[in-house]
Amino acid sequence: MSTPEHSPLGKATVYADRYDPSLLFPIPRQQKRIEIGVLEPLPFSGVDIWNAYELSWLDARGKPQVALAEFRVPADSPNIIESKSFKLYLNGFSQEKTDTATLRETLAHDLSAAAGATVTVALAAPSALGHAITDLQGELLDELPLEIDDYGPPHAGYLSANHNAAPVEGILLSHLLRSNCPVTGQPDWGSVQIAYRGAPIDRAGLLRYLVSFRTHNEFHEQCVERIFVDLMARCAPERLSVYARYTRRGGLDINPFRSTDPAAVPANLRAARQ
Template sequence: MNRDDLLLGKQVPVVNHYAPELLFPIPRREAREALALPEPLPFEGADIWHAYELSWLDSDDKAQVRVGRFSIPASTPNLVESKSFKLYLNSLNNLVFDDDTAALACIVRDVSAAVGAEVGLAVFDPDDPAIAPGQPSGECIDSAFGRWPRREPDAAMLQCDPASLVEEQLYSHLLRSLCPVTGQPDWATLWLHYRGPALDHAALLSYILAYREHQEFHEQCVERIFRDIQQRCRPEFLHLQAFYTRRGGLDINPFRSSGGGQPPWLRLARQ
């Protein structure tokens, strides 16, 4: 598929029939080459999506509704564009499945085909406490003396102290980037856990604020942040996740780790 087929930013009528062809894959390769990321990749991880408008019909034509948690490995050749994902999921609304197992198998098959590898899918009832809002662990740096630098993010903005080795978890609610297609703002909470030279919190906050006018997809922003912290501070380990707010019934939570890390598996209050 080419970018002319991209549905994002276009007025699209509601699709009332099953339409897996709506899923739009975007190759990860181009953005990673622009970041000069080596092969094998210097991180592992997954893109974790919560789908709040997941519904189909059972064999009695009774509507079923779930909240879905998708896990798309960072190693897949493609990411999936969010509007196409929303439209695909809505195309299932009037499709009849014999049972939940059949519905989930269909969805996993279609999304896996789009991204180029097997994806994970767990589903929850809408009132399941497992998807109740949580809070990131660690220290919020939003009160640090960081300022919007009014320029593009650059690893040189980050400062660390090689004489002070620490292990800490930090987060900020102030990550804002722009969709590279529509220019609309995407808000997120950025969380990181690392061990290594102590990051200067004010400099880190200014670096995060530099994304305020930066145009990139969610997954690409997270990989850029991961690369910059790795290159600038050389931590022993780094786990990083952005919790983007919901748009179109979907939130995206890219997680990248230098190895051995697990995503927090939580949903924040503003999601």
């Protein structure tokens, strides 16, 4: 069964070192989307960007190779891929002899099959990465002088916008996003950027809302979709993009992006906490 409690997450695991695509564990997106009122057609476009820092294999002479990998899973794919199963799958290449092109094709094939849609794969040598740490841009909310005592569940009632004011273009940012793995309870730490055009969003209410995820149990992708849906429902912006950059765990970071603009493509920057 493809539900979180049936995944390898939170269970003692023998780490295989040979290729095994059956290790990938897909989880349907539909159930959580129904919970937050998301039906077809989807009210957003987007992508989940995964970065893998622990990918290694053997070349034809048996010498280990390493690469940094970027995977882009479209938001309209039927499934997410459970992160521990993803790590176990990637580790399975560690004693396999292959070349870079074949490895990339194999990764794209297996991950696309698990997600139910085309997953793009890019591999780069660590020395070729080259880009500096660049945090998400925006008006930082975290210094607002607030007293907060609500840490969950997420409370959309904090969100509001001043519809008597002229529309604005704004980018709001917080590093205070925290949620928990729905299976293990382990914390997931992230930064979230909200770019919008519309009635000015109340900053204090938005920060209270984001903090109210602090004890909430939900996967990264689901949290970002919940934020997007709640902002649309409570603030009714003309345009909206929500981008979260989560910290790494198990050699993987997950960075979901959802937008009303189907042409929007987020940069895969590397934030200070990543």
